[in-house]
Amino acid sequence: MNIKYELVVVGGGPAGITLAKRLGNKYKMAIIRPEDYSMIYCAMPYVVEDLIEKKKCLKNDNLITGAGVDLIRDEVVSIDFNNKNLLLKSSGELFYDKIVIASGAVPFIPQIEGVNLEGVMGFKTQKDLEKITSFVQNGLKKAVVIGAGAIGIELAQALKHKGLDVSLVDLAQQVLPNLVGNEFAQRASEELIKNDIHLILNSKVEKLVGKNYVKEVHLDSGEIIYLDEFAPCTGNDNTTIKGLVIFATGVVPDLKFIPYNSISVGRQGIIINERMETSIPDVYAVGDCVQYNSLITGNVLGGKLATNAVPMARILADNLLGRKSEYKGFVNGAATKVYENYVGGTGLTVLAAEREGFEVVKAYSQLTTQFPIMPGKKELRLKLVADKKTSKIIGGQVFSGEPVTGIVDLISFAIQKEATAYDLLDLSYSAQPYQSFFPAGNIVVTAAEQIINQLEGIQN
Numbered sequence: 324m325n326i327k328y329e330l331v332v333v334g335g336g337p338a339g340i341t342l343a344k345r346l347g348n349k350y351k352m353a354i355i356r357p358e359d360y361s362m363i364y365c366a367m368p369y370v371v372e373d374l375i376e377k378k379k380c381l382k383n384d385n386l387i388t389g390a391g392v393d394l395i396r397d398e399v400v401s402i403d404f405n406n407k408n409l410l411l412k413s414s415g416e417l418f419y420d421k422i423v424i425a426s427g428a429v430p431f432i433p434q435i436e437g438v439n440l441e442g443v444m445g446f447k448t449q450k451d452l453e454k455i456t457s458f459v460q461n462g463l464k465k466a467v468v469i470g471a472g473a474i475g476i477e478l479a480q481a482l483k484h485k486g487l488d489v490s491l492v493d494l495a496q497q498v499l500p501n502l503v504g505n506e507f508a509q510r511a512s513e514e515l516i517k518n519d520i521h522l523i524l525n526s527k528v529e530k531l532v533g534k535n536y537v538k539e540v541h542l543d544s545g546e547i548i549y550l551d552e553f554a555p556c557t558g559n560d561n562t563t564i565k566g567l568v569i570f571a572t573g574v575v576p577d578l579k580f581i582p583y584n585s586i587s588v589g590r591q592g593i594i595i596n597e598r599m600e601t602s603i604p605d606v607y608a609v610g611d612c613v614q615y616n617s618l619i620t621g622n623v624l625g626g627k628l629a630t631n632a633v634p635m636a637r638i639l640a641d642n643l644l645g646r647k648s649e650y651k652g653f654v655n656g657a658a659t660k661v662y663e664n665y666v667g668g669t670g671l672t673v674l675a676a677e678r679e680g681f682e683v684v685k686a687y688s689q690l691t692t693q694f695p696i697m698p699g700k701k702e703l704r705l706k707l708v709a710d711k712k713t714s715k716i717i718g719g720q721v722f723s724g725e726p727v728t729g730i731v732d733l734i735s736f737a738i739q740k741e742a743t744a745y746d747l748l749d750l751s752y753s754a755q756p757y758q759s760f761f762p763a764g765n766i767v768v769t770a771a772e773q774i775i776n777q778l779e780g781i782q783n
């Protein structure tokens with residue numbers, strides 16, 4: 324292949340697809356990705372659970388080709404930034420004027436003893452999904468999920484739903500350590516335990532033991548989780564195991580095709596500026612493969628979320644269209660579902676804020692999701708976090724029997740706009756018996772009021 328494109332994007336995830344949609348009719352453009360399909364990763368646990376079919380998780384290529392962009396199903400093996408060309412695994416060389424690295428991230432699997440045994444895996448690709456579902460369909464009875472963040476929790480519930488005996492292990496003292504503080508984490512833990520998931524916190528996996536396939540998970544507490552008490556099970560790749568060990572312990576940027584020392588890279592990925600420019604002219608990077616900063620502190624912060632990848636791609640598209648646009652940083656609003664409860668968070672938890680040197684003011688507010696007189700009302704709890712010095716909102720967490728992303732997004736927006744607790748007091752809100760608390764109270768305003776009372780030394 325001896326073609327030259329004006330713009331080449333390495334990667335067909337949410338970042339790459341956003342660029343295709345925005346720039347396809349302005350640039351002679353190609354997207355390179357090895358997979359047959361781009362995936363909706365967020366929905367993968369619900370395919371394991373059998374709630375949705377796998378094919379519903381596969382995105383239509385028309386999102387790319389319909390935007391006038393060539394889709395090259397191949398893998399970039401290396402890039403020569405000096406000569407502006409790249410080498411593809413199957414179809415040779417390709418030239419470009421500008422290139423965007425949007426190669427995402429791969430599961431982080433700690434290199435402990437036994438990680439290469441059969442049955443040990445990460446959870447990211449279509450192949451991972453098909454492997455897990457094939458074992459589940461073929462009668463696998465036991466799984467250990469390592470990492471009690473949102474993905475680990477969602478996967479543990481899905482496997483439990485399919486009848487497996489599931490252990491969920493984390494080295495932190497609470498579940499969802501990057502999302503919420505201890506109170507809401509405790510509620511989430513209670514739900515998991517109530518539903519017979521063996522939750523083991525404060526424990527590090529030291530080694531995995533087995534012969535050919537994994538049989539034991541050894542924790543630093545001395546506890547051993549045995550995986551060989553059930554009958555063997557064969558998966559779609561013809562491997563036979565007695566239990567799965569799935570690492571949901573975060574991701575690391577996928578940069579193996581980037582020549583060593585060619586581009587500035589930090590511990591979280593490719594270093595970019597607010598216009599998504601890398602250290603090399605005409606080379607840009609967006610999404611999970613980059614390193615960027617917290618909007619609140621300005622310090623480097625992990626932010627491997629689709630809801631960060633897409634806005635970064637939008638900002639880059641603006642700049643490539645000649646519109647000056649700058650990315651301000653990660654706020655990291657995110658949410659998950661723990662059985663019948665919805666949990667979300669944004670910005671800094673109290674612990675994270677104190678670690679960053681903030682003197683924190685926090686408020687708890689509790690209302691109902693509908694008028695309290697309505698039969699379908701559910702609980703709604705908010706913890707709001709502000710900086711004592713400036714009264715700016717720096718975090719919030721929500722726990723409810725109804726979806727929480729609306730409130731999480733509202734607080735994220737307050738953080739992005741550097742709103743203070745006083746600004747939130749002015750929030751103009753709506754109310755209706757089925758959809759909110761009484762007009763007399765809005766959960767965000769109620770929490771802001773409490774913050775202001777503390778700032779002004781007024782007793783609640």
Ligand SMILES: Cc1cc2nc3c(=O)[nH]c(=O)nc-3n(C[C@H](O)[C@H](O)[C@H](O)COP(=O)(O)OP(=O)(O)OC[C@H]3O[C@@H](n4cnc5c(N)ncnc54)[C@H](O)[C@@H]3O)c2cc1C
Binds near residue numbers: 355358365428631
């Ligand atoms: C199970 C799961 C659940 C998740 N849930 C959520 C959620 O609820 N909310 C949320 O915001 N985020 C969620 N995420 C995270 C989200 O999926 C990622 O942040 C997002 O996909 C990042 O987008 P991206 O385009 O940067 O990278 P990716 O989506 O990882 O895409 C990278 C692309 O680059 C390709 N690529 C890599 N190397 C090469 C190469 N050498 N040559 C060619 N192509 C290459 C890959 O094959 C892939 O197509 C979840 C992730 C997982 C795994």
